[in-house]
Amino acid sequence: MKKLFAANWKLHKTPAETRDFLRAFLPQTKTVAAEIVIFPPASSWEAAAQSFAGSANCFWGGQNVWSQAQGAFTGENSAQVLKELGGRYALVGHSERRSVFHEEPTWMSDKVAFVQGLGLTPILCIGETLAERDAGQTDAVNARQLEEGLAKAKTSQPLVVAYEPVWAIGTGRVAQPSQVAEAHAFIRRNLQEKGFEGTPILYGGSVKPENAGELLGLPDVNGFLVGGASLDPESFLKICRA
Numbered sequence: 001m002k003k004l005f006a007a008n009w010k011l012h013k014t015p016a017e018t019r020d021f022l023r024a025f026l027p028q029t030k031t032v033a034a035e036i037v038i039f040p041p042a043s044s045w046e047a048a049a050q051s052f053a054g055s056a057n058c059f060w061g062g063q064n065v066w067s068q069a070q071g072a073f074t075g076e077n078s079a080q081v082l083k084e085l086g087g088r089y090a091l092v093g094h095s096e097r098r099s100v101f102h103e104e105p106t107w108m109s110d111k112v113a114f115v116q117g118l119g120l121t122p123i124l125c126i127g128e129t130l131a132e133r134d135a136g137q138t139d140a141v142n143a144r145q146l147e148e149g150l151a152k153a154k155t156s157q158p159l160v161v162a163y164e165p166v167w168a169i170g171t172g173r174v175a176q177p178s179q180v181a182e183a184h185a186f187i188r189r190n191l192q193e194k195g196f197e198g199t200p201i202l203y204g205g206s207v208k209p210e211n212a213g214e215l216l217g218l219p220d221v222n223g224f225l226v227g228g229a230s231l232d233p234e235s236f237l238k239i240c241r242a
């Protein structure tokens with residue numbers, strides 16, 4: 001399976017900073033034998049769209065979109081605008097959307113289905129908190145979030161899942177390879193039971209150039225969803241070349 005490296009910039013980079021990053025980054029990706037996706041904040045979508053024109057293996061997407069085309073949804077991001085501008089991917093259910101913005105578990109399946117329906121690829125983000133891991137609930141949480149997120153998803157349409165243990169996000173505390181391998185194996189089995197074959201499973205949580213190689217060597221780790229270390233072109237390139 002072709003590897004997929006995704007950069008979640010969160011609330012970083014203005015349009016000018018987005019252009020600067022991509023001007024430095026994109027020419028160097030031609031030798032990377034993987035797919036690369038950048039997730040700029042929505043305010044920088046248009047700057048990204050202009051910079052990406054003509055790139056063969058690099059795409060961009062939205063960090064969050066609503067599950068309806070239009071309507072009275074003040075402050076939300078439109079998946080249709082994302083598509084019109086040339087975006088290809090959308091994150092669904094990132095842990096910061098769930099915990100900081102209190103997104104409801106019941107929203108996830110509609111978002112995944114709506115994104116798929118537009119011909120875009122959803123990246124469903126799942127993962128347990130430290131308290132849930134300590135209570136031995138890691139598999140149960142991942143199973144529940146897969147169930148909630150994929151209830152209306154089509155097995156015939158593109159889908160990516162990102163396993164991001166909440167306690168490893170932005171903490172510098174990367175999950176142990178054995179923990180990542182166990183979780184990814186569980187997620188793979190669960191996806192197969194649901195009829196999703198060949199779904200890439202990304203790992204996210206304090207991925208850095210220093211730990212990317214070891215993690216990428218694990219079975220069922222098909223790429224990364226990178227936060228902090230994706231903000232610098234050289235650092236993200238090193239991860240893409242891991």
Ligand code: 13P
Pocket residue numbers: 008094164168169170171172204205206207225226227228229
């Ligand atoms: P960090 O790589 O900064 O831990 O963030 C991970 C993440 O949340 C990517 O979506």
